[in-house]
Amino acid sequence: MGMATPKETQFHVLAVDDSLIDRMLIERLLKTSSFHVTAVDSASKALNFLGLVEDMASEIHQDVDVNLIITDYCMPGMTGYDLLRKIKESKSLKDIPVVIMSSENVPSRINRCLEEGAEEFFLKPVQLSDVHKLKPHLMKSRVKEEQDQQPINNKRKIKEEFHSPDKTRVKCIS
Numbered sequence: 001m002g003m004a005t006p007k008e009t010q011f012h013v014l015a016v017d018d019s020l021i022d023r024m025l026i027e028r029l030l031k032t033s034s035f036h037v038t039a040v041d042s043a044s045k046a047l048n049f050l051g052l053v054e055d056m057a058s059e060i061h062q063d064v065d066v067n068l069i070i071t072d073y074c075m076p077g078m079t080g081y082d083l084l085r086k087i088k089e090s091k092s093l094k095d096i097p098v099v100i101m102s103s104e105n106v107p108s109r110i111n112r113c114l115e116e117g118a119e120e121f122f123l124k125p126v127q128l129s130d131v132h133k134l135k136p137h138l139m140k141s142r143v144k145e146e147q148d149q150q151p152i153n154n155k156r157k158i159k160e161e162f163h164s165p166d167k168t169r170v171k172c173i174s
Helices: 020-032 043-050 080-089 107-115 128-132 134-147
Strands: 012-016 036-040 068-072 098-102 120-123
Touching: 012 020, 012 043, 020 036, 020 068, 020 128, 036 043, 043 068, 043 080, 068 080, 068 134, 080 098, 080 107, 098 107, 107 120, 128 134
Parallel strands: 012 036, 012 068, 068 098, 098 120
Antiparallel strands: none
16 A cells, blocks of 8 residues: 555544444545544534533643544534534634535535635545545645744635535535
């Protein structure tokens, strides 16, 4: 399986999906691309793992070395969109790149996630070619840590290319 990457360059990805099958799939894809993966089945578990407690504004200051978060959009309770907003509102977490996945191709939803600061929006089933798109975002976040410059978010343009077979699994409204 290609070249083994040395431990220190291994990026840590937090994968969030309520579906066991989807979680296993994304975990396998990420590991194939030699990422270190932590998989959880809900947005609130993801927040706990990141040290953000839902009902309190206070943040537990623990050093979580998560380099990227990939989350399903549609989950019971807190959606991936809600998770994205909570992360972007947090001083300590806002620089972690967030990628949203969804089985439904809803342009308004996709645009809303990108406007809130998501780096990418993947349509399920996620492919290995999608996973390769994560690398540049990881490198950016690592560079950002090193030179802690002010965020340059406003250059992000809404991406219009929606490539993927239309999966008609109706779940989330909005």
